[in-house]
Structure formats: C-alpha cells, structure tokens
Amino acid sequence: MKKTVLFLAVSLMLIGCKSVQNQSKNSKELQELVTVMQGHYSSEKQSIADKDYYNISLRMTPIWKAKGNYLFVEQAIFDKQDKPYRVRIYKVSQRGDEFISEIYTLKDEKAWIGKWATPEAYDQLTEADIELKQGCEVKLKRIGKNKFEGATGDKTCPSELRGASWANSKVTVTETQILSWDQGFDKDGKQVWGATKGGYEFIKIQ
Structure with missing residues (x-):
C-alpha cells in the first residue's frame, strides 16, 4: 500500500513538473510572437x-499588459496616418x-486613433468598448525562431465590403517583416477586393 501511494505521489510530481515545463515553453514562444509582431511597418519598398x-503604414502597439497579450493596430496610407482605414485590437493567445490572434473592432474607433504615442491612454479603453469579429481569428504555427505562419479558417470570416460574402487572410510574421x-470573395468565390498578385510586404521600420 505504501509503495502504491509513493508511486502515485512520484507520478503526480513528474506530471506537475512536465506541465510547468510546457507552460514555460508556451509562455516563451507566445512572448516571442507578440514581441516580433509589435512595431511600425511600411510597404514602401514593395510600392x-x-x-x-x-505604401501602407501598419502600427502594432502593445496595450493592456496586465490583462494579457493585446495589440492596438492601425493601418493607413502612409501619407495619411491620421486617417487610418483599419483600426483593430488583436488578442494573441496560445x-x-x-x-491564435483574435480580432476585435472598436465601437468608437475615432476616439482612439493616434493614441499609440502614449499607450497608457488605452488603459481607459474597456472590453465593453470592443467587439469580437467571430470567425476572423488567425491561427498561426511557429515554423522557426522568430517566424510564424498562419491564416483564417476556410470561409469562416464574414465580410460585406464591396459585395463580399467572406474574407480570407494569410499571414507570415518574422523579426523584420x-x-x-x-x-474578399463574393458568394460565388469571385475575388472582389484585396491584392491579387500576393500579399503586402510590411518591413519593420521602428
């Protein structure tokens, strides 16, 4: 009986140690992804x-650090960064x-544009001010050091932009770009918006 109890105790201890090791590994790789994502990017070279x-400006600014891994995202024509055409919050988890990079829209996005210069301003933004874009999350895999690759699900992300029925995103993240x-595609699968030759190449400039 004592041997059985001892065996169970050792087994549970080993399982616990393995769980801690996995959590540590997960946390390290998750932080690696969040770190390489954040920054200011430009597609000037490609344009x-x-x-x-x-030439598109893409900014990803970390916010809400006490709540998890969140990034405030602004995308704009480079010469019109005060008028971004896309404002989002990404929640990155593992x-x-x-x-998983979940996508949130803001109910009053104009009130938060340009606050990246003082990220603490986003502390006043609450979860009640944002809304999850269901089915539009991007799922990524780590394929090397500081390199992640992924996409949205197949026809899972609804879109009404320019007559589209659904949207698709493919993403590769590295340390420098x-x-x-x-x-966007209509109900018949015809592309109605977005680049046709390939993705935008955003080079990190800051």
Missing part, C-alpha cells in the same frame, strides 16, 4: 517596385502548439 501596391494577404 516602389510594383505600382499595384500602395492553444497547444497553435497561436510581416507578409499579409487579405482578400
């Missing part, structure tokens, strides 16, 4: 090489060996 692409290909 010069190919006139079908615009499930097993998969990383983000490759992002967003496309």
Whole structure:
C-alpha cells in the first residue's frame, strides 16, 4: 500500500513538473510572437517596385499588459496616418502548439486613433468598448525562431465590403517583416477586393 501511494505521489510530481515545463515553453514562444509582431511597418519598398501596391503604414502597439497579450493596430496610407482605414485590437493567445490572434473592432474607433504615442491612454479603453469579429481569428504555427505562419479558417470570416460574402487572410510574421494577404470573395468565390498578385510586404521600420 505504501509503495502504491509513493508511486502515485512520484507520478503526480513528474506530471506537475512536465506541465510547468510546457507552460514555460508556451509562455516563451507566445512572448516571442507578440514581441516580433509589435512595431511600425511600411510597404514602401514593395510600392516602389510594383505600382499595384500602395505604401501602407501598419502600427502594432502593445496595450493592456496586465490583462494579457493585446495589440492596438492601425493601418493607413502612409501619407495619411491620421486617417487610418483599419483600426483593430488583436488578442494573441496560445492553444497547444497553435497561436491564435483574435480580432476585435472598436465601437468608437475615432476616439482612439493616434493614441499609440502614449499607450497608457488605452488603459481607459474597456472590453465593453470592443467587439469580437467571430470567425476572423488567425491561427498561426511557429515554423522557426522568430517566424510564424498562419491564416483564417476556410470561409469562416464574414465580410460585406464591396459585395463580399467572406474574407480570407494569410499571414507570415518574422523579426523584420510581416507578409499579409487579405482578400474578399463574393458568394460565388469571385475575388472582389484585396491584392491579387500576393500579399503586402510590411518591413519593420521602428
């Protein structure tokens, strides 16, 4: 009886140690992803090489650090950064060996534009002020040091932009750049918005 109890105690201890090790590994890789995502990016180089692409500014600013891994995101024509055409909040988490970037819209996005210069301002933003875009999360896998790759689900992200029925995003994140290909499709599967040749190449400039 004593041997059985001792065996169970040792087994539980080993399981506990393994769980802590996995959590530590998960936390390390999750922080690696969040770290490489944040920053200021530009697609200027691509826009010069190919006139079908615009020079786009992409900013990802960490906020709400006490609540988890959140990024405030602004995307704008580079010369019009005071008028971004996309304002979002990303919540980045991990499930097993998969990383999830959930997308939230803001109910009053104009009130928060440009606050990245003073990130503490976002502390006044509450979860009641944002809304989850169901089905639009991006699922990523770590494919190397400081390199992650993923996409949205197949036809899971609804879109009404320019007659679209659904949208799809493919993303590659590295230490120096983000490759992002967003496309909208109508109910017949015809592309109605987004780049057609390939994704935007955002180079980290800050």
